[in-house]
Amino acid sequence: xxxxxxxxxxxxxxxxxxxxxxxxxxxxxxxxxxxxxxxxxxxxxxxxxxxxxxxxxxxxxxxxxxxxxxxxxxxxxxxxxxxxxxxxxxxxxxxxxxxxxxxxxxxxxxxxxxxxxxxxxxxxxxxxxxxxxxxxxxxxxxxxxxxxxxxxxxxxxxxxxxxxxxxxxxxxxxxxxxxxxxxxxxxxxxxxxxxxxxxxxxxxxxxxxxxxxxxxxxxxxxxxxxxxxxxxxxxxxxxxxxxxxxxxxxxxxxxxxxxxxxxxxxxxxxxxxxxxxxxxxxxxxxxxxxxxxxxxxxxxxxxxxxxxxxxxxxxxxxxxxxxxxxxxxxxxxxxxxxxxxxxxxxxxxxxxxxxxxxxxxxxxxxxxxxxxxxxxxxxxxxxxxxxxxxxxxxxxxxxxxxxxxxxxxxxxxxxxxxxxxxxxxxxxxxxxxxxxxxxxxxxxxxx
Amino acid sequence: xxxxxxxxxxxxxxxxxxxxxxxxxxxxxxxxxxxxxxxxxxxxxxxxxxxxxxxxxxxxxxxxxxxxxxxxxxxxxxxxxxxxxxxxxxxxxxxxxxxxxxxxxxxxxxxxxxxxxxxxxxxxxxxxxxxxxxxxxxxxxxxxxxxxxxxxxxxxxxxxxxxxxxxxxxxxxxxxxxxxxxxxxxxxxxxxxxxxxxxxxxxxxxxxxxxxxxxxxxxxxxxxxxxxxxxxxxxx
Numbered sequence: 001x002x003x004x005x006x007x008x009x010x011x012x013x014x015x016x017x018x019x020x021x022x023x024x025x026x027x028x029x030x031x032x033x034x035x036x037x038x039x040x041x042x043x044x045x046x047x048x049x050x051x052x053x054x055x056x057x058x059x060x061x062x063x064x065x066x067x068x069x070x071x072x073x074x075x076x077x078x079x080x081x082x083x084x085x086x087x088x089x090x091x092x093x094x095x096x097x098x099x100x101x102x103x104x105x106x107x108x109x110x111x112x113x114x115x116x117x118x119x120x121x122x123x124x125x126x127x128x129x130x131x132x133x134x135x136x137x138x139x140x141x142x143x144x145x146x147x148x149x150x151x152x153x154x155x156x157x158x159x160x161x162x163x164x165x166x167x168x169x170x171x172x173x174x175x176x177x178x179x180x181x182x183x184x185x186x187x188x189x190x191x192x193x194x195x196x197x198x199x200x201x202x203x204x205x206x207x208x209x210x211x212x213x214x215x216x217x218x219x220x221x222x223x224x225x226x227x228x229x230x231x232x233x234x235x236x237x238x239x240x241x242x243x244x245x246x247x248x249x250x251x252x253x254x255x256x257x258x259x260x261x262x263x264x265x266x267x268x269x270x271x272x273x274x275x276x277x278x279x280x281x282x283x284x285x286x287x288x289x290x291x292x293x294x295x296x297x298x299x300x301x302x303x304x305x306x307x308x309x310x311x312x313x314x315x316x317x318x319x320x321x322x323x324x325x326x327x328x329x330x331x332x333x334x335x336x337x338x339x340x341x342x343x344x345x346x347x348x349x350x351x352x353x354x355x356x357x358x359x360x361x362x363x364x365x366x367x368x369x370x371x372x373x374x375x376x377x378x379x380x381x382x383x384x385x386x387x388x389x390x391x392x393x394x395x396x397x398x399x400x401x402x403x404x405x406x407x408x409x410x411x412x413x414x415x416x417x418x419x420x421x422x423x424x425x426x427x428x429x430x431x432x433x434x435x436x437x438x439x440x441x442x443x444x445x446x447x
Numbered sequence: 448x449x450x451x452x453x454x455x456x457x458x459x460x461x462x463x464x465x466x467x468x469x470x471x472x473x474x475x476x477x478x479x480x481x482x483x484x485x486x487x488x489x490x491x492x493x494x495x496x497x498x499x500x501x502x503x504x505x506x507x508x509x510x511x512x513x514x515x516x517x518x519x520x521x522x523x524x525x526x527x528x529x530x531x532x533x534x535x536x537x538x539x540x541x542x543x544x545x546x547x548x549x550x551x552x553x554x555x556x557x558x559x560x561x562x563x564x565x566x567x568x569x570x571x572x573x574x575x576x577x578x579x580x581x582x583x584x585x586x587x588x589x590x591x592x593x594x595x596x597x598x599x600x601x602x603x604x605x606x607x608x609x610x611x612x613x614x615x616x617x618x619x620x621x622x623x624x625x626x627x628x629x630x631x632x633x634x635x636x637x638x639x640x641x642x643x644x645x646x647x648x649x650x651x652x653x654x655x656x657x658x659x660x661x662x663x664x665x666x667x668x669x670x671x672x673x674x675x676x677x678x679x680x681x682x683x
Contacts, residue, residue: 086508
């Protein structure tokens with residue numbers, strides 16, 4: 001995947017594979033596994049759907065592997081907390097894959113309160129030729145058994161079996177917003193609004209609290225944790241973001257409780273852009289380490305920012321996602337859209353970043369060429385296998401033919417969840433209850 | 448654009464007027480700042496924020512991020528509406544009391560009314576109560592039981608009474624038990640203190656007794672002496 005690829009190729013050569021309608025349920029999270037072979041989605045109904053990429057066929061122009069449904073299971077059910085008389089939503093907030101260590105795949109899925117470890121295994125053989133049972137499983141009449149046989153394994157249709165291996169419950173008072181698997185493949189962390197816990201994947205009845213920002217007096221609460229992630233290579237480092245727009249990098253070697261950050265990343269407020277809503281729009285909704293581990297990507301309401309771990313004073317790059325909304329903040333505050341939490345993603349080589357927006361638009365920024373593109377994920381705007389057409393939002397001034405005006409943007413169509421294949425130019429976009437998977441045809445041929 | 452079930456108290460024209468001057472507070476040097484309109488815009492924004500706060504606190508389990516952001520925005524708006532009050536960024540209770548005094552004095556009747564109704568509604572929300580704790584002695588309106596300034600009431604309501612079972616010594620005992628019910632100051636009857644008027648006085652005195660009975664019950668539940676069932680007290 002060349003970084004010297006002309007941005008125009010990225011703009012124009014995305015094909016649309018399929019559009020999957022996940023039956024009335026809104027997708028709440030999307031995540032590729034470490035090889036990109038599997039793609040997991042979680043929805044508001046507590047279900048997880050896993051897609052698998054079909055092996056590439058050698059012939060034909062459309063020979064790139066396409067994603068088909070591999071497994072569907074109910075991860076979380078609605079629960080009732082009797083002590084607080086509260087319903088606990090079954091909505092899957094996050095899914096994270098564990099690195100594959102044997103033939104089985106494992107993932108962590110979480111709702112507001114409980115994290116579960118699921119193991120996904122394949123069965124393509126079954127034993128046949130039991131002595132005591134017949135083919136339907138009924139006990140044989142022993143008088144008919146005249147000789148003994150050894151059961152043999154016969155190939156059968158592929159069956160994907162999913163089983164819950166661990167349930168990590170009662171670790172969180174507040175709502176879990178992130179989970180992140182450590183590079184040591186033994187531990188993971190879960191973060192809620194005020195606390196972050198460290199778990200061992202094999203131990204469910206105990207977790208260590210590593211960050212606690214709950215003030216002694218709740219009157220003094222002014223800031224909450226919004227996202228957190230482990231460093232991809234250094235198992236002692238993790239970052240968490242706050243509702244005030246700051247990032248804190250913590251080192252678990254320094255202390256058991258990492259309330260003291262090792263580094264604080266914060267950009268001073270721009271006085272020319274100051275408004276009542278400054279804090280809300282600076283609230284970081286997602287933070288992602290780059291694959292290299294050198295940078296961090298953050299998303300706040302209007303921008304995505306790239307931070308260098310070595311520089312705390314300000315981000316090294318800032319990209320405007322939809323600056324035309326800056327003059328509409330009051331209306332967006334009124335209808336609560338200003339509180340929407342968008343995610344962001346790196347491509348495999350950390351050269352392109354992607355994030356969602358409104359009107360089913362999503363944006364990509366090429367860090368090298370500084371070019372950006374707006375694309376739309378909707379069935380109306382593109383036919384299968386067609387090339388996506390770049391879109392443009394017109395905020396006044398000269399308007400071109402296919403421009404969308406700011407006032408006609410549909411704010412109910414938000415793309416909050418996006419994911420990028422770890423190695424190839426394949427992206428997964430969740431548009432409400434639809435999943436779109438786009439592939440870059442040209443680049444994959446250039447592999 | 449539609450708001451999520453928010454009831455509009457104002458006429459649409461007024462709303463449009465307020466929204467049309469969206470960029471007001473962006474530039475304090477703006478010539479229009481001198482006019483009365485900024486106060487209108489700020490006031491409608493204040494009402495909107497109070498409404499949002501109300502709505503948020505009404506949820507059985509409020510979104511803490513949403514709540515904190517709305518409260519912080521509310522503080523900013525308050526600070527701009529009464530610049531002379533010099534509201535400290537993170538007021539301690541006594542300082543807040545002073546600020547609250549001046550804010551209450553300078554704000555209009557509608558503002559006090561909306562805050563009062565907000566607090567009144569909240570005080571109706573039953574919840575596991577906390578042990579009686581010394582409430583900050585503010586009494587800006589001469590209330591008998593005192594309470595934290597209502598203008599910053601939102602987070603004061605969150606404040607709780609965590610004093611109940613969460614004294615430092617006890618907290619360690621219950622580390623691995625979900626003590627969220629004690630943490631959920633969100634429906635803290637500590638708000639009782641904010642009720643305007645002395646009429647509620649006698650009623651509030653009963654609350655501490657109920658508190659202890661409930662606490663005992665909950666303690667029993669926790670140590671397994673009692674099967675879990677709906678706790679006694681103000682039913683939901």
